[in-house]
Amino acid sequence: MLRSKAVRALLVEEVGGLRVDRPIAEKGEAPDPAAESAAEREALAKASRKALGVALLDLVAVLVLFTFRPAETPFLDPGATEHGVFTLGILLITAHGGFRLAQYLQLRTIGRLHEEIEQRER
Secondary structure, eight states, X not given: OOOHHHHHHIIIIIISOOOOOOOOOOTTSOOOHHHHHHHXXXXXXXXXXXXXXXXXXXXXXXXXXXXXXXXXXXXXXXXXXXXXXXXXXXXXXXXXXXXXXXXXXXXXXXXXXXHHHHHHHO
């Protein structure tokens, strides 16, 4: 038998890498599964929005850097000059944006799996 609560917790905490602020149950009472599920959904949504926001911010940063660079400078010129530092900066920002975009897509997938598990519980 599938333990839905355990699978959801593994998805959110281990696969998603999120820390969930679970509601504290009163002494002697069982924790409310609906409240725990809502806390997990909230953590997933918050992390997903943050990852997408940072990815978009990185994209804007790359666009600004390319827009305001002097037109006579070479395009992505490697080397030990200021153009090489510019190239390295562009590559680092782009890599970070790609990582955050992949994180956003992974969190969306985890969210869909979380919803599917909740529907199977009902």
